[in-house]
Amino acid sequence: MHRPLRFLPLATALLAALAGPAHAGQPLRLSTELAPATRPFSAPAPLAQALRHKMQAPLVRELQIRLRHAKYLAQYDAHERFDGRTREALRKFQKDQELPVTGVLDQGSWNALRAVSHEPTAAELTNTDVGPWFVNPGQLGYVLELQHRLRQTGHYTGALDGALSPATRTAIAAFRTSVGLPASSVMDERTWARLLPRSRSPRYAQLFNAPPESDETQILDPRCEQGKVVCISRAQKKMSLVVDGRILFTRAARFARPGWESPEGAYRIWYMNRDTISTIFGERTPMPYAIFYDGNVAIHFSDDFDQIGYEGGSHGCSQLRDYQVAHWLYEQVKVGDKVVVY
Incomplete structure (x- = not known):
C-alpha cells in the first residue's frame, strides 16, 4: 500500500515565510550556482542542555534545519520555538535511529542528527535563502513561464525564448530584492512562492505555438x-x-x-x-x-x-x-x- 501525499498550494503555503533584509542601494551580485555546494557532515559536539517541547532557544533553529537536512521536517522557515511539529519530527528520527523515542533532544540524539546533517549556513539560519531552483532551469517550459511572470511584474523586458540569459538572471535578482530576499539569480521555492501571487499563470498558448510532439508509441488498454x-x-x-x-x-x-x-x-x-x-x-x-x-x-x-x-x-x-x-x-x-x- 502507498501512503497518501499531503499537499499544499505553493502560493499559500509559503507566503508567511520570514524574509531577510532587502539589499537596497547595493549592486546586484548574481549567483550562477544551481544549488549550494555540499557541506561536510558534522562531528559530535557537546550539548549545553537538553531541548524539549515548548522551550525557546537559538539552538532550536539549528535543530529544525538539521531535521530538514535529514528529511524529517518539511519546512524551510526555522525559528526558536520547540513546537509540536519539531517534537514529532524528532520522535520519528529517534525511532528510525533506534534511540529512545522521547521527543527530547539529548546528547545521543544530537550526535546522531549531526552525523546525518550539515552545518547550517547563515542564509538558512536567517531564513533568507533556501538554495536550489524550484524547477531545474534546463526545462524550457519552466523558464518560459518564469520569463512571462517576471514580465508581468515589470522586472523582465526581454524575449520569451526560454533561455536563462543574463537578462533573465538579472530580472530574477531584481525581483528577489524587491520582495526582501538576497540578490541571486536562483529562483528557489521561497522566491517562486512570492512570484506566484504577483503574476497570472500563463496559458500554454501564450508560451508555445503548437502542442508537444509524441516521442513514444503505446499499446492501449x-x-x-x-x-x-x-x-x-x-x-x-x-x-x-x-x-x-x-x-x-x-x-x-x-x-x-x-x-x-x-x-x-x-x-x-x-x-x-x-x-x-x-x-x-x-x-x-x-x-x-x-x-x-x-x-x-x-x-x-x-x-x-x-x-x-x-x-x-x-x-x-x-x-x-x-x-x-x-x-x-x-x-x-x-x-x-x-x-x-x-
Missing part, C-alpha cells in the same frame, strides 16, 4: 478507447492522452518505487492544482501541474525524473519528465475525465 482518457501503462512506462481511441500524444512516464505502488484501475480526476508541494516524506517536493485521480495520487511533472530518470521513483504518483508536456496535459483535461492505469 481497451478501457482507453472511449471518451477522453489519460491512459497510463506501467509495464510500458508510458502515458498517453486519448480521445475516442485516437492518441493525441504519448510520452515516457515514471511510477512508484518498490513497495509504494498504488492500485491499477479506472479512475476519475477529482482535483487539479498547478502549484502543489508534497511534504509528507520529510522534504518539500514540487509537483507542478498535479492532476489527482486516486485520493492524493496524481499525475505531475517531476524534476527528479528529469534529473535521474528511472533510478528514482514516486510514492505512488505517475510522473512526467517534461514541464512543457505537463503544462499542456493539465490544460487538456478537467475534473471528471477518466484515468486508466494498467
Whole structure:
C-alpha cells in the first residue's frame, strides 16, 4: 500500500515565510550556482542542555534545519520555538535511529542528527535563502513561464525564448530584492512562492505555438478507447492522452518505487492544482501541474525524473519528465475525465 501525499498550494503555503533584509542601494551580485555546494557532515559536539517541547532557544533553529537536512521536517522557515511539529519530527528520527523515542533532544540524539546533517549556513539560519531552483532551469517550459511572470511584474523586458540569459538572471535578482530576499539569480521555492501571487499563470498558448510532439508509441488498454482518457501503462512506462481511441500524444512516464505502488484501475480526476508541494516524506517536493485521480495520487511533472530518470521513483504518483508536456496535459483535461492505469 502507498501512503497518501499531503499537499499544499505553493502560493499559500509559503507566503508567511520570514524574509531577510532587502539589499537596497547595493549592486546586484548574481549567483550562477544551481544549488549550494555540499557541506561536510558534522562531528559530535557537546550539548549545553537538553531541548524539549515548548522551550525557546537559538539552538532550536539549528535543530529544525538539521531535521530538514535529514528529511524529517518539511519546512524551510526555522525559528526558536520547540513546537509540536519539531517534537514529532524528532520522535520519528529517534525511532528510525533506534534511540529512545522521547521527543527530547539529548546528547545521543544530537550526535546522531549531526552525523546525518550539515552545518547550517547563515542564509538558512536567517531564513533568507533556501538554495536550489524550484524547477531545474534546463526545462524550457519552466523558464518560459518564469520569463512571462517576471514580465508581468515589470522586472523582465526581454524575449520569451526560454533561455536563462543574463537578462533573465538579472530580472530574477531584481525581483528577489524587491520582495526582501538576497540578490541571486536562483529562483528557489521561497522566491517562486512570492512570484506566484504577483503574476497570472500563463496559458500554454501564450508560451508555445503548437502542442508537444509524441516521442513514444503505446499499446492501449481497451478501457482507453472511449471518451477522453489519460491512459497510463506501467509495464510500458508510458502515458498517453486519448480521445475516442485516437492518441493525441504519448510520452515516457515514471511510477512508484518498490513497495509504494498504488492500485491499477479506472479512475476519475477529482482535483487539479498547478502549484502543489508534497511534504509528507520529510522534504518539500514540487509537483507542478498535479492532476489527482486516486485520493492524493496524481499525475505531475517531476524534476527528479528529469534529473535521474528511472533510478528514482514516486510514492505512488505517475510522473512526467517534461514541464512543457505537463503544462499542456493539465490544460487538456478537467475534473471528471477518466484515468486508466494498467
